[in-house]
Amino acid sequence: MRNLPGFVKRLVIGRALRSEELQETLLPKRLALPVFASDPLSSVAYATQEILLVLTLGGLAYLRFAPWIALAVVALLAVVVLSYRQVVHAYPSGGGSYEVVSVNLGPSAGLVVAASLLVDYVMTVAVSVASGVDNVISALPSLAAHRVPLALGFVAVLTATNLRGVRESGRAFAAPTYLFIASVLVMVATGLVQHALGHGPLAPTAGYGVVPAPGDAGLTGLALLMLVLRAFSSGCTALTGVEAVSNGVPAFRRPKARNAAATLAAMGVTAIVMFAGVTALALIARVRITDDPCRLTGLPGDCHDYPQRTVIAQLAAAVFGGEHSVGLYVVQTATALVLVLAANTAFNGFPLLASILAQHRFLPRQLHNRGDRLAFSNGIVALAVVAGLLLWGYRASVTSLIHLYILGVFTSFTLSQLGMVRHWNRELRAGGGPGAAAAVRRYRTARAVNAVGACVTGLVLLIVLVTKFTEGAWLAVLAAAVLWTTMRGIRRHYDTTSAELAVTDAGDQLVPPSRVLALVLVSRLHRPTLRALAYARAFRPDQLEALTVAVDRTEAADLARQWEEHGIEVPLKVIDSPYREVARPVVEYVRSMRRESPRDLVAVFIPEYVVGHWWENLLHNQSALWLKSRLLFTPGVMVTSVPWQLTSSSRAGRHPGRAPGSVRRGEPHRRA
Structure with missing residues (x-):
């Protein structure tokens, strides 16, 4: 039963194919x-x-x-x-119409065709x-x-x-x-x-x-x-x-x-x-x-x-x-x-x-x-x-859907034929060499066909737009316009990201931070906490401390007492939280460390349980996920999850049908 989704997937779509088998799928x-x-x-x-x-x-x-x-x-x-x-x-x-129009009429016109075709x-x-x-x-x-x-x-x-x-x-x-x-x-x-x-x-x-x-x-x-x-x-x-x-x-x-x-x-x-x-x-x-x-x-x-x-x-x-x-x-x-x-x-x-x-x-x-x-x-x-x-x-x-139809496809037809006319014009200008006369005749015939196609499909596009616009075609126009704007925005995002991530001076980027300040988030003293502490020590940071949020002062006092009884040499920092919040006090504390030492790097280690069944995640709260999402937006902070595999996850991991990486993670800690 654990591998039922995988069995159903294979039953529906069949066995996975290797990339080398792509040639065998051709039609x-x-x-x-x-x-x-x-x-x-x-x-x-x-x-x-x-x-x-x-x-x-x-x-x-x-x-x-x-x-x-x-x-x-x-x-x-x-x-x-x-x-x-x-x-x-x-x-x-x-690329079809999209490639023709993009090459000959420009990327913006190509996106008009692409948006129209996707809607169509x-x-x-x-x-x-x-x-x-x-x-x-x-x-x-x-x-x-x-x-x-x-x-x-x-x-x-x-x-x-x-x-x-x-x-x-x-x-x-x-x-x-x-x-x-x-x-x-x-x-x-x-x-x-x-x-x-x-x-x-x-x-x-x-x-x-x-x-x-x-x-x-x-x-x-x-x-x-x-x-x-x-x-x-x-x-x-x-x-x-x-x-x-x-x-x-x-x-x-x-x-x-x-x-x-x-x-x-x-x-x-x-x-x-x-x-x-x-x-x-x-x-x-x-x-x-x-x-x-x-x-x-x-x-x-x-x-x-x-x-x-x-x-x-x-x-x-x-x-x-x-x-x-x-x-x-x-x-x-x-x-x-x-x-x-x-x-x-x-x-x-x-x-x-x-x-x-x-x-x-x-x-x-x-x-x-x-x-x-x-x-x-x-x-x-x-x-x-x-x-x-x-x-x-x-x-x-x-009857209701048909009015939204065919507007996009005639937009594609018209612009692609105009693009082909420009394509043949370019070929005619570049004509020459052996057999040039035959090639010129062929190009001129092709240009005439595309020119007629552009005029006719353009006229049909106008007719469709006029006769169907108020009956619902306006919705298709709006959808294509929204999609065109969205695609432009996606391209801007990718371009901005690429420019920001581009390496300009590798030596400058490889300069190490002045110090590494390690912080282990703790809810109570148990084996996952000790593993996280040991893992953080292995990094040999310049400063290491444990941090807990005192949602309940009695429990926080018990944790401090156990910490001292077991002789743990890592200092324990207790942050008071009168409004029972967990994420905000941790984020504010980390940011204060950054403000005091802007050139230092703060490494935050979060212990997590790894469970074997999806429903077991429901038995543990998800404060780690929320904490990580908040900390990832803090500059100069590295977040590391330190997993502790429960017995159920070990059994699941040994299951022959389970795909790699399909284990589930939950966060059991009430404070951090």
């Missing part, structure tokens, strides 16, 4: 696709739905704009994929998991009351799987991702063939009408344009996660850049075909879905009790022959799985980006450390915690 293309592309592929499940939800605010008449909006989304996705293929080849180190990764987990839960509830409506626990449970499973390593998560998630791709493509192909043969599928909601939302009927001019732009910005959720491949290039097998570019191309083609097919099929099948079911007309019962099914669920029921068909359950199962697994893109992108930022000293250095399975465990856990809090706070509602 082939077939596993990289589900790891890094599950987010853009899974967005097929809700991108079309988001377009329809916005357009039906004005009634069924505005669905005529859906094909054009879908075409614009497809064109934008193609441009972004082409642009990021160039990023992968030009910057294969794995958090939103990817929240939205993907919430959408996956929606599809689970579409298949099993009885689970609607357990929406939040289901969402948090999915996040926990994703976290545990990713802690096992990138390759392990790729193996675990490959089958559901490929099942989703196959099931959607089969559904789209079957539905389009049925339509071509003259008996196209009809959605279960095809016969329902839609009442326009208040104030959205008969829109014209600018109001109509805003509705269409809003629908377009919602459909652009299909582009989320595209940049993850460029961030994850180091996780690919060699040749890394070529394999990453191939994976990006495969992801782009698959996502475009699936999104275009689902949108076309939804219009053919006359799917009806609204933000409020009470705006649907012709419902068989009370609108408040009507559970709206997702677009994918309605299409599967129409194509495969009813709401209890095998095809429906296959599609719904695959969709629910891949939507949850779409969060895996963020679980790989967020830790990698956080690791690079930590290496550049913009985030805590712990985020650069690899865990037992060579994954960036701290980043994985941090992402899970923040996303879990969002899901809990927003009750795992896709």
Whole structure:
């Protein structure tokens, strides 16, 4: 039982891997696709739905704009994929948009991208998991009351799987991702063939009408344009996660850049075909879905009790022959799985980006450390915690969370394309040598692609900002701004610390103090106290004394009497404490010693018990911890803990499963 946490850890994440085994965790293309592309592929499940939800605010008449909006989304996705293929080849180190922008537009702009992407990764987990839960509830409506626990449970499973390593998560998630791709493509192909043969599928909601939302009927001019732009910005959720491949290039097998570019191309083609097919099929099948079911007309019962099914669920029921068909359950199962697994893109992108930022000293250095399975465990856990809090706070509602989404990713898209334009300009200026003409043509073509990408994504960013800002996108902007400011502050702290710790004159720093004054803190006379005294003597200080705080004068008198009876030659100093404080009198006494002799060094020795069980710490007070924390802020003072191992700690230390350094320390002394 003593090693139960270690057993559970090994059961969940597996055996620890040596650093030399990192090469074995690299991904082939077939596993990289589900790891890094599950987010853009899974967005097929809700991108079309988001377009329809916005357009039906004005009634069924505005669905005529859906094909054009879908075409614009497809064109934008193609441009972004082409642009990021160039990023992968030009910057294969794995920094992606952050590295491109930092190198070409400056560190501050790079931090804007980093903050935006980190926020977007958090939103990817929240939205993907919430959408996956929606599809689970579409298949099993009885689970609607357990929406939040289901969402948090999915996040926990994703976290545990990713802690096992990138390759392990790729193996675990490959089958559901490929099942989703196959099931959607089969559904789209079957539905389009049925339509071509003259008996196209009809959605279960095809016969329902839609009442326009208040104030959205008969829109014209600018109001109509805003509705269409809003629908377009919602459909652009299909582009989320595209940049993850460029961030994850180091996780690919060699040749890394070529394999990453191939994976990006495969992801782009698959996502475009699936999104275009689902949108076309939804219009053919006359799917009806609204933000409020009470705006649907012709419902068989009370609108408040009507559970709206997702677009994918309605299409599967129409194509495969009813709401209890095998095809429906296959599609719904695959969709629910891949939507949850779409969060895996963020679980790989967020830790990698956080690791690079930590290496550049913009985030805590712990985020650069690899865990037992060579994954960036701290980043994985941090992402899970923040996303879990969002899901809990927003009750795992896709409608509420979606407005916080995609703003960050389009900020990244726009700035990275601008950075690439500057990159190609620099390459063109440096052009020359053999084959210069071919290189110049290649650079100019690449620059044109990135310039178009920058203009288009910049326009989309503006549209998203205008149409979604008041609906909740302001919160994502605020979060990114706070994160940007925090990262700047962290970098300033690390820079200041490095400058302060830098060695300027080693000889001056090695000058010994004039004297060493040793102080042993005592509560009562026992074996730990004597060990601390003996240890302090071994340092041969210029002055040695014991110090106790007289919280109870009777006990202090007894201690002084025992001290004299045992003939201890170290003088005992007793400090009176009428208000029963311990830390303040000790700190004030130490500071007085420093004031009297500023060039002297004060060494404080604190006896401590070492216990073998966590609960044994509860039986001893923690005054030593508080004392040490106070003394560490006193210049010229060294604090040393002198441990006394109890029998329980010895047994724990001999336990074969206990990790080194896992013993617990408690402070039993009532005064010091």
